[in-house]
Amino acid sequence: MxxxxxxxxxxxxxxxxxxxxxxxxxxxxxxxxxxxxxxxxxxxxxxxxxxxxxxxxxxxxxxxxxxxxxxxxxxxxxxxxxxxxxxxxxxxxxxxxxxxxxxxxxxxxxxxxxxxxxxxxxxxxxxxxxxxxxxxxxxxxxxxxxxxxxxxxxxxxxxxxxxxxxxxxxxxxxxxxxxxxxxxxxxxxxxxxxxxxxxxxxxxxxxxxxxxxxxxxxxxxxxxxxxxxxxxxYTPTEEEIHKALRVLAAIREAESKGSGVIALDGRMVDKPIVERARWTIELAKASGVVPEEVKL
Amino acid sequence: MRILHSGTAGTLESSDVMITVERNPEKGLIIELESISEARFGNRIREVITDTLKKLQVQDVKVRVQDRSALDCTIRARLTAAVFRAAGIEKYPWEELE
Amino acid sequence: MKLVKNAAGREIPELFPGIGKLEPFQGAYARTPLVRREKGSRTLPRLNKIVDTLEQAILKCGLQDGMTVSFHHHFREGDYVVNMVMDIIANLGIKNLTLASSSLTSCHTPLVEHIRKGVIKRIYTSGLRGVLADEISHGLMDTPVLIHSHGGRARAIETGQLSIDVAFLGVPSCDLYGNANGFSGKSACGSLGYAIVDARHAKKVVLITDNLVDYPNTPFSIDQDLVDYIVIVDAIGDPQGIATGATRMTRDPRELLIAELASQVIVTSGYFEDGFSVQTGSGGAALAVTRFLREKMLERNVKASFALGGITSQIVKMHEEGLIKRILDVQSFDLEAVRSIGENRYHTEIDASYYANPLNKGCVVNKLNVVVLSAMEIDTEFNVNVITGSDGIIRGASGGHSDTAIGSGLSVIVAPLVRGRTPTVIDKVTTVITPGETVDVLVTDHGVAVNPRRPEVLERLKAARLPVYTIEELKKKAEKVTGIPEPLPFGKKIVALVEYRDGTIIDMIREIQP
Missing domain, CATH: 3.20.20.60 (Phosphoenolpyruvate-binding domains)
Structure with missing residues (x-):
């Protein structure tokens, strides 16, 4: 991105x-x-x-x-x-x-x-x-x-x-x-x-x-x-980054389980939320707030 | 390329160079260089000018160079613009310029 | 025991075993020539040290061929004193002098003639600029100029290595007995830090002022007990040139970029903590660092214990808003600093020895945490040149560069990677002023390099994701843009010797060929 x-x-x-x-x-x-x-x-x-x-x-x-x-x-x-x-x-x-x-x-x-x-x-x-x-x-x-x-x-x-x-x-x-x-x-x-x-x-x-x-x-x-x-x-707040990181972790977890449904805190995470989380992390990385190594 | 009249390009701003190209009634290339980088880069500047003129197939010209610490690529750009202006050419042969 | 009668009519021993020969009292006026003799006058004391002309002062000082005269450079580009005094000395036919000025600027072009005519034979200075520098670089003088640092000069004077016969010191305000300060009057320059050392150690001291004030002129920087003569002239300097305006906040994006990066380096270096101390040298980027540091200090509630050195309006502002507790001022760069040194209780004037003399019992650069300095060139060994330009001609000053670099915990050099098409980072600097072993970090517009001697600083900057390169990488980056410069056309003649602050010679400058 x-x-x-x-x-x-x-x-x-x-x-x-x-x-x-x-x-x-x-x-x-x-x-x-x-x-x-x-x-x-x-x-x-x-x-x-x-x-x-x-x-x-x-x-x-x-x-x-x-x-x-x-x-x-x-x-x-x-x-x-x-x-x-x-x-x-x-x-x-x-x-x-x-x-x-x-x-x-x-x-x-x-x-x-x-x-x-x-x-x-x-x-x-x-x-x-x-x-x-x-x-x-x-x-x-x-x-x-x-x-x-x-x-x-x-x-x-x-x-x-x-x-x-x-x-x-x-x-x-x-x-x-x-x-x-x-x-x-x-x-x-x-x-x-x-x-x-x-x-x-x-x-x-x-x-x-x-x-x-x-x-x-x-x-x-x-x-x-x-x-x-x-x-x-355009630098995301700490709270935004934290939330985005949790969304991305939920995706990885769903993938590792082979599950098609991504859930976070008992609620379904749909596509726009995933995209926004990626965008947030991308912004955070460019602003030097999140280590480059964080995977998407 | 045939030089018809005098052509100038560039400015006297820092990092730029102003170059004037005109016909040399005698044979050969005359470079008049005035540069604050003369001591460290005088030879290199002359080399870039000679080389660029060769590529443009321009001979027997007088080139006046008032340099304000321009980089090689800036010198090439300004000289090319001055040459085309002096030759009165507005249809640029891009294939040959590559 | 033999007794003699003294002028008070009392008998005293002429000699006492274990003490030695005693001097009998000879009358109250006999041995103190400066004391006023006309008792009973109710008018204000008229006793003063004012002489009518500079010429008289020079003659009264007994200035002779071959002696050493000294000056200060607090009037920077606006100085009238050096030229005024040297013209009169030349007219008096005095020759072969050594001129020891704390520095010289481009307004000192007339000295060229005095050198040609043999009035001046040697020069000690921190810096040279303009036509004078150009002429010297082309071999004007037979004896090389001695370039010293501010601390090195104070050391040379205090140890007697540089012995001043007559100091001619321009002072912006002075009373008739020689109490002088720098912060009042039309030629106000603020601190007189460089002049104080001369006043203290010269054999004769002449003050030159355009602003005679009521006695006693307190607070004073130069004390009456050090002063021999005072001369009043129309003007000692051009206010425009004294406060050069060179310290206005830059809007140049490149300088701001470098300054902001330098402030990030400082903040992450480990030296940015409550109570830290800082000095910023001259030059747009170095001065602008203050602005960004201020933001970070407010953000993190960090206060500085003191700011040192050349003082600017930005430092004053931070002092007045409580971010910098104390100011130690050897040289005031602008009118705000001049105002502040007169008004602020904890904006303290210091002299050059207190500032940076490496051999006194403790100079303040040793207490400095962070210094930000400019550079004309820096090489891959981190040696820094601030004296010779890219054409090999002298056009700068040693100043406090080497003094603060070694004294500070973290010395940060700020410079653009390329000036025009001249690379700043190169294999070998033209002239070494500050040795690389005392330089810690280089900040350019293309990234940062850390001296390998400071691995812990390197680690911290890397952890903070600052754009860190090796200095060789920065050198290559520069070369890729500019091409490799040709060697400079130096001749054989040595035109200047560069003295390190301890009195040893660190480098020399040869004449440049036309």
Whole structure:
């Protein structure tokens, strides 16, 4: 079970940040070729991310690249270069319908074939950043086997909605719910939007608590200092860990007895509880709270 | 690849390098290197530049390198971008770049 | 027994068996030249040590060719005193001097000319920066500079190995009889810890101030009984350069990452317990460790018995909220520390000998549990360089690095694994300031390494699941990113000798070729 509590945005044309963003240990490093790169620098950023990904070791941290859309003059070259650079994930910006995903997938497959990479090596993430995208979240989420998750991008969305970001995030309530439901139907990750006021630690933590409670798997972050804060919110409590460990022990016991029914304290443990227990332990391990050796 | 005019890529930020490529009216390669890492990595930087130009099949150019402690991969990326800009090429031959 | 009549008209023995020859009283004023003679004046005592100009003070001190003059570096980058005094000495035509400053900074560029013209022949200092350092690295001086640690300098002065003829000490406040302190006045710098040693041991002491205050200037750091002359000038320093602002809390994510990891190392090292003591050196990451330690101390209800060293606003804050019981301050890094040393009863000024002299009867670094220090380079033997840069040019200071490393129970070095494209962890450091046998843990942005001499610390860090590597592994990680650096182009000439705190020579620095 791969955790994606934090996806760290790294401007694709910043040599200093591209070279070792993994030291902050986000769950995913995401190099950006899109909004953080000016039109005049698209080529330079593409070469920089390409060379860096091919050369440097990110020490097991998952890598992603946000490409430019296929409706721009840069999208195809981005795919040509990035499939060759082999990040784990390509993230599609401003996805509005299932076709947007399959178009990118077709391009990726073409390059994979050309360079002899097994088809399906490069995984996908789709960002939903428009009202149409939000309404089509379900078809987008179910559009491709490569798709690992969908991510809400709220900066443009609130403008389209004729509102702005607020502290409690009431304006995003519908979009967040929609994205989350779509991801759950498809069985993929749901990632929340960035919080751009990097000075406001309290506001940031409040928002992370909110999206965790809603059910999101994680959040896009723009500042390395935000990573620890997210991971802290996602660290399970001792009580949660204790309970999860007991559930897992009950599973093992049932397995050793060859029993199909898992019981704990005289009550049946069903599938969602088992999954939640695994997820809790995975989070706990990533937070360094439970020894790695604990078996699932 | 034919160099048509002067092309620059990169920045003067820390860990980056700004590289300008232009035609050398004489034969051969001229590298003008200004680097705070000169003492420890000057030769290596020249080697990376020579090697990258060879792969891009670029000859008879003058390369001005203002280095701010860039890594080899950054130098390669900036030089490649500068060369394509100087050659006026926007259709990148990705197969050959591999 | 032969009796003689003294000036009081009394008969006393001239000689007493078993005691020896006795001096008869010769009148109340005869043998104490400093005593005021005009009895009966009802005005306030006018007796003072103020002379009109620095030139007069220098002449009255009898400064001659070949002598040793000393200075302190509490005004850091804002110091006016060294240049002011040396210019006047040069104008007086005095030559071949030894300049012994507790340290020198990049504002001391004018010394280059004085060296060229033969005014200065030798230099003792903790550090060198800027143009002066650059020139010296390129072979400016014929006699190598002697680099000492703060404790080593105090030792050299107290043992007489370094004998100061005239100490020129800038003081931010002073009365007309020589009581001086550092925490008041427009050029306030806080502790005068380095200056106190000079005042105590120099043959002549000249105070230079821009802030003459009423007598008696209590509390005082430099006592009137040590002072020969006082000179008043317009300004002794630039307040901007004195409180450099270098101690503001960093927001650099890399430095914060290193600082947080270092705080985790400290907490799990076995040294983090109620009553522990701590010092953090200069540099963004080292200073930021304090912030994370504060969180952990609050969390676990741990209080520190004392904080030592270069004192910052963060330390003051923790002192004022009761987390650090005492502050021992040899150098105040920022304005908050300056304010605190003036206001807080248990923020105590200490001198350099009390701080770190290895040969006195007990210096405080020996009582230190944890120290966090920066490094320019560290090698696989854990030797640390804080003096020569990646280009081989001098650009740093020995400071209290080697003093606190050996004195502390746990010495933690914090540094990024790579600076620009220069690796920090390498096979052999360019210059050894602190020997590896006194260094315990290295914390970088790519992980931690523990000196194999400290297996128990290694076990604790591993048990806490901190990212522990061997130092060789960290070296390889760095090399993989940067490539292997070429050797530096050193010449033959020796430009500096590095003295270890005990007076032995631990390394030397050769000239760098252009």
């Amino acid at each position: 791969k955790l994606r509590r934090t996806m760290l945005y790294v401007p694709g044309n910043s040599a200093a940040m591209v070279k070792d963003a993994h030291i902050y240990r986000p769950d995913t490093v995401m190099f950006d070729l899109e909004d953080s790169v000016s039109y005049r620098e698209k080529d330079a950023a593409r070469f920089l991310v390409y060379q860096t990904l091919r050369t440097l070791d990110y020490e097991g941290v998952e890598t992603a690249v946000r490409i430019n859309g296929l409706d721009t003059p840069y999208g195809r070259d981005d795919i040509e270069a990035m499939v060759r650079a082999r990040p784990n994930i390509i993230r599609i910006p401003k996805t509005e319908k299932a076709q947007d995903v399959t178009d990118v997938e077709t391009e990726i497959e073409r390059v994979e074939r050309k360079i002899g990479l097994p088809i399906g090596t490069i995984k996908l993430f789709a960002a939903i950043e428009t009202p149409l995208g939000v309404l089509n979240a379900r078809e987008i989420a179910c559009s491709s086997n490569r798709l690992l998750g969908i991510a809400l991008g709220a900066e443009d969305l609130v403008t389209s909605l004729r509102t702005s970001r607020s502290k409690d995030g009431i304006e995003l309530h519908y979009a967040r719910s929609q994205v989350l439901y779509a991801a759950r139907i498809a069985g993929i990750n749901a990632i929340d939007t960035v919080y751009s006021n990097v000075q406001d630690e309290e506001g940031f933590i409040a928002e992370v608590r909110l999206i965790k409670q809603l059910g999101f798997d994680g959040k896009s972050v723009i500042q390395p200092n935000q990573i620890k804060l997210v991971h802290r919110v």
